[in-house]
Amino acid sequence: xxxxxxxxxxxxxxxxxxxxxxxxxxxxxxxxxxxxxxxxxxxxxxxxxxxxxxxxxxxxxxxxxxxxxxxxxxxxxxxxxxxxxxxxx
Amino acid sequence: xxxxxxxxxxxxxxxxxxxxxxxxxxxxxxxxxxxxxxxxxxxxxxxxxxxxxxxxxxxxxxxxxxxxxxxxxxxxxxxxxxxxxxxxxxxxxxxxxxxxxxxxxxxxxxxxxxxxxxxxxxxxxxxxxxxxxxxxxxxxxxxxxxxxxxxxxxxxxxxxxxxxxxxxxxxxxxxxxxxxxxxxxxxxxxxxxxxxxxxxxxxxxxxxxxxxxxxxxxxxxxxxxxxxxxxxxxxxxxxxxxxxxxxxxxxxxxxxxxxxxxxxxxxxxxxxxxxxxxxxxxxxxxxxxxxxxxxxxxxxxxxxxxxxxxxxxxxxxxxxxxxxxxxxxxxxxxxxxxxxxxxxxxxxxxxxxxxxxxxx
Numbered sequence: 001x002x003x004x005x006x007x008x009x010x011x012x013x014x015x016x017x018x019x020x021x022x023x024x025x026x027x028x029x030x031x032x033x034x035x036x037x038x039x040x041x042x043x044x045x046x047x048x049x050x051x052x053x054x055x056x057x058x059x060x061x062x063x064x065x066x067x068x069x070x071x072x073x074x075x076x077x078x079x080x081x082x083x084x085x086x087x088x089x
Numbered sequence: 090x091x092x093x094x095x096x097x098x099x100x101x102x103x104x105x106x107x108x109x110x111x112x113x114x115x116x117x118x119x120x121x122x123x124x125x126x127x128x129x130x131x132x133x134x135x136x137x138x139x140x141x142x143x144x145x146x147x148x149x150x151x152x153x154x155x156x157x158x159x160x161x162x163x164x165x166x167x168x169x170x171x172x173x174x175x176x177x178x179x180x181x182x183x184x185x186x187x188x189x190x191x192x193x194x195x196x197x198x199x200x201x202x203x204x205x206x207x208x209x210x211x212x213x214x215x216x217x218x219x220x221x222x223x224x225x226x227x228x229x230x231x232x233x234x235x236x237x238x239x240x241x242x243x244x245x246x247x248x249x250x251x252x253x254x255x256x257x258x259x260x261x262x263x264x265x266x267x268x269x270x271x272x273x274x275x276x277x278x279x280x281x282x283x284x285x286x287x288x289x290x291x292x293x294x295x296x297x298x299x300x301x302x303x304x305x306x307x308x309x310x311x312x313x314x315x316x317x318x319x320x321x322x323x324x325x326x327x328x329x330x331x332x333x334x335x336x337x338x339x340x341x342x343x344x345x346x347x348x349x350x351x352x353x354x355x356x357x358x359x360x361x362x363x364x365x366x367x368x369x370x371x372x373x374x375x376x377x378x379x380x381x382x383x384x385x386x387x388x389x390x391x392x393x394x395x396x397x398x399x400x401x402x403x404x405x406x407x408x409x410x411x412x413x414x415x416x417x418x419x420x421x422x423x424x425x426x427x428x429x430x431x432x433x434x435x436x437x438x439x440x441x442x443x444x445x446x447x448x449x
Contacts (some may be wrong), residue, residue, distance in 0.1 A: 013144065014159070039159065043144040047165040047180035054143040084143035 007083035027070030091408035091448035097124030100441035129449030138184035191251030199241030332381035343405035390433035417443025
């Protein structure tokens with residue numbers, strides 16, 4: 001099982017505890033998490049299922065390449081981290 | 090008269106209440122989060138749309154029990170492969186305006202990138218108005234603010250007939266439906282966009298409608314603050330004539346229409362778009378009481394010395410009496426009038442930039 005962790009910035013809006021997920025790709029792993037936490041999906045993905053412009057996803061400390069279809073591979077012991085790209089003011 | 094005012098800002102939603110003639114903040118929600126639209130219902134319900142920089146558009150409702158709950162947001166359908174030509178995203182940018190639909194539970198949401206959504210369950214679920222979205226002409230809708238997405242900033246429902254709808258679009262003119270959104274047509278004749286090439290100047294679809302406001306008691310009377318002037322329609326938006334008497338300038342974003350007197354409307358003029366600050370550093374409200382033939386420039390209680398407050402499209406509101414008005418600025422100024430605009434007071438607050446004010 002891969003581990004999916006979410007930035008604490010999300011906790012202001014809704015619960016987003018770490019989760020375990022099967023899935024050969026980033027998209028499949030996230031979908032598995034969203035299946036049990038549907039409200040979380042719209043915070044991470046846009047209407048077309050792509051990563052939101054100011055959301056970043058890293059696998060084992062490296063940014064994913066495919067932000068549109070989320071096809072980056074995810075292994076059994078990988079760690080996925082979802083956080084906000086820095087911006088503000 | 091309304092004794093509550095909801096102010097949506099760049100960093101939160103503030104509720105003011107009038108107590109012994111003094112307006113004070115009585116509640117703060119979503120502190121730190123941008124609020125893009127607010128709707129308050131007579132039963133005490135409030136809807137607040139958030140425009141979170143990282144996590145997208147969100148919608149919350151405060152119910153009669155006082156608890157805030159997150160609702161579903163409008164969602165665009167999957168973008169088909171043959172829509173590659175569509176220059177606009179099929180993804181909710183932000184909810185720009187929320188309006189009651191004139192029927193139980195019905196709400197309308199105008200959004201960027203230009204989708205109109207309807208809810209029949211108080212905002213719990215939303216459906217895209219597919220007819221409008223799939224019109225080939227929508228691909229001609231232009232973005233606002235320097236090439237961003239188009240946006241529906243005004244939704245007018247005829248109080249006598251909830252199926253009769255007008256929407257104002259930046260930048261695509263005024264559109265009408267008389268069958269509750271089943272069909273749409275571009276209706277605005279008589280507006281002109283002086284900044285466009287000559288052959289496009291009078292084209293209805295290029296008109297940058299900043300904001301529409303209609304007289305509730307006489308819904309055929311509609312006012313428009315347009316990118317390069319003020320216009321008035323006496324046939325529910327079909328034809329327009331320019332209101333050239335507006336002072337001190339014709340540029341601005343906001344307009345409010347008197348609820349019962351169709352001759353009265355308020356505007357907050359500014360230097361046109363190269364600068365977008367008040368004329369001569371004086372914050373004023375322009376009011377007509379004769380259908381636009383003449384204007385009074387109201388300034389009592391407003392800052393008249395090095396004041397650079399700009400008021401956005403939804404930053405001006407009038408209550409159902411026509412006597413109480415409020416407006417908020419991008420500098421965080423907030424002013425309230427209880428005499429139709431003759432005089433103004435500023436509550437003892439220093440707010441974040443104001444996007445929207447609404448009485449309840």
